[in-house]
Amino acid sequence: MAELAVIGAGYVGLTSAACLARLGNSVVCVDNDPSKVDYLLAGEVGIAEPGLPELVREGLSSGKLTFTTSLDPLRGIGMVMLCLPTPMAADGHADLSVLESVLGSLGDLLGRDGVVVLKSTVPVGTAERAAELLCRADVQVVGNPEFLREGFAVEDFLHPDRIVVGAADQEAGDRVAALYASTGAPVLRTDPASAELAKYASNAFLAMKVSYVNVLAELCERLGAEVAEVAAVMGLDDRIGPAFLSPGPGWGGSCLPKDTSALLRTAEHAGIDFAMLRDAVRANARQQAVIVRKIRCAVTGSASGSLAGARIGLLGLTFKAGTGDLRHSPALAIADELARAGAVLTGYDPGVTGRDKVGPVTVAGDPTLVAKEADAIVVLTEWPEFRDLDWAQLAAVAARPVLVDTRNLLDARALAGTPFLRTGVGTGKPG
Numbered sequence: 001m002a003e004l005a006v007i008g009a010g011y012v013g014l015t016s017a018a019c020l021a022r023l024g025n026s027v028v029c030v031d032n033d034p035s036k037v038d039y040l041l042a043g044e045v046g047i048a049e050p051g052l053p054e055l056v057r058e059g060l061s062s063g064k065l066t067f068t069t070s071l072d073p074l075r076g077i078g079m080v081m082l083c084l085p086t087p088m089a090a091d092g093h094a095d096l097s098v099l100e101s102v103l104g105s106l107g108d109l110l111g112r113d114g115v116v117v118l119k120s121t122v123p124v125g126t127a128e129r130a131a132e133l134l135c136r137a138d139v140q141v142v143g144n145p146e147f148l149r150e151g152f153a154v155e156d157f158l159h160p161d162r163i164v165v166g167a168a169d170q171e172a173g174d175r176v177a178a179l180y181a182s183t184g185a186p187v188l189r190t191d192p193a194s195a196e197l198a199k200y201a202s203n204a205f206l207a208m209k210v211s212y213v214n215v216l217a218e219l220c221e222r223l224g225a226e227v228a229e230v231a232a233v234m235g236l237d238d239r240i241g242p243a244f245l246s247p248g249p250g251w252g253g254s255c256l257p258k259d260t261s262a263l264l265r266t267a268e269h270a271g272i273d274f275a276m277l278r279d280a281v282r283a284n285a286r287q288q289a290v291i292v293r294k295i296r297c298a299v300t301g302s303a304s305g306s307l308a309g310a311r312i313g314l315l316g317l318t319f320k321a322g323t324g325d326l327r328h329s330p331a332l333a334i335a336d337e338l339a340r341a342g343a344v345l346t347g348y349d350p351g352v353t354g355r356d357k358v359g360p361v362t363v364a365g366d367p368t369l370v371a372k373e374a375d376a377i378v379v380l381t382e383w384p385e386f387r388d389l390d391w392a393q394l395a396a397v398a399a400r401p402v403l404v405d406t407r408n409l410l411d412a413r414a415l416a417g418t419p420f421l422r423t424g425v426g427t428g429k430p431g
């Protein structure tokens with residue numbers, strides 16, 4: 001088993017560190033946020049990932065996992081895995097400044113024949129650039145992009161669909177592949193550029209799939225078709241598959257927006273016009289306007305009616321169900337738009353606790369408070385528990401029984417016996 005360091009204790013880094021410790025490795029996890037390191041050392045994780053607190057505590061008590069803010073304990077170490085943020089820069093490229101600054105410090109610390117593993121999502125050419133920054137002929141850089149999903153991070157890390165190892169050096173690639181041997185997942189060995197591109201290609205494809213179904217949903221509304229039925233037919237085709245075929249308020253989160261943008265910039269730089277990806281990004285921006293128009297129509301009865309003073313209750317604030325992550329949430333983009341139009345917003349999200357306010361939304365600890373005196377309730381995130389709410393009670397406390405279901409989460413059964421008038425997406429049928 002290896003002794004390795006993981007730098008960055010976020011969704012990817014903390015999950016990787018805790019899972020690699022579970023798999024028997026000795027892991028030191030470094031994060032430059034002292035308060036995070038303090039609570040991690042106390043066995044708290046700060047993010048809602050099933051199984052992660054247990055793995056962190058197990059690692060701490062077995063001594064296989066430690067946390068620190070300092071790079072000093074890494075002196076002489078054989079392997080360092082970088083799980084650092086690569087956010088969108090102002091020009092749309094991936095901002096590699098954090099990664100590059102850490103790489104600049106690692107050259108002096110790594111042991112002989114060390115390996116640097118790039119787990120962050122990084123553009124083509126980053127492994128090469130990392131080697132230059134390390135300035136150590138004996139150290140190899142290996143691309144090992146991560147595909148885990150928030151909300152399923154531990155499950156995905158321990159049981160991945162595939163492991164990608166992009167290495168120019170066979171032996172360094174073998175050392176990285178060995179970390180995952182016990183998962184039994186297929187390991188795809190590639191050159192570094194292909195590994196780097198594969199991650200962006202996967203995320204951009206998922207984004208295009210969602211944009212496709214969102215535009216299809218608009219078409220269904222115009223033509224009197226049902227998007228759920230169309231998507232069900234498509235999804236049973238093995239070549240297409242059912243995932244990412246649900247219409248909604250658009251894609252968001254900490255990855256798809258920045259990764260589509262970075263891939264577009266990469267393509268531009270390479271002289272390739274990636275028009276279909278550009279259109280998917282545009283369709284996604286337009287989707288938020290489509291949803292706001294739906295809400296405006298449902299509340300005022302007109303596409304140009306005023307939302308000034310309208311009380312709107314939002315169910316769901318996170319970018320998807322199963323996470324507390326609010327980064328680039330389409331729900332919040334829609335909330336911002338509604339607030340700009342003068343609406344007064346209250347919101348509830350099972351993943352968001354301990355906050356009074358998120359952007360323009362006053363956070364309530366209970367869905368009934370969201371419904372209270374509301375002119376409309378809008379479902380923005382697909383939390384399954386929203387189906388089981390007492391909708392009759394919500395109708396009883398609301399000012400008006402208006403419901404906009406941007407995720408097509410609620411069917412006639414959930415709303416049976418309630419006066420709610422439901423507006424869905426891609427459907428002409430009332431709920």
Ligand code: NAD
Binds near residue numbers: 008030033098255
């Ligand atoms: P995150 O923001 O959750 O975590 C990043 C961590 O790095 C934070 O804890 C931060 O404090 C720490 N950090 C920042 N600068 C540092 C420094 N100089 N030294 C030490 N620590 C530092 O990010 P994330 O979601 O884990 O994403 C990390 C990378 O993995 C990104 O490239 C992302 O695109 C990629 N990725 C993310 C996911 C996901 O679902 N979140 C999935 C696959 C890949």
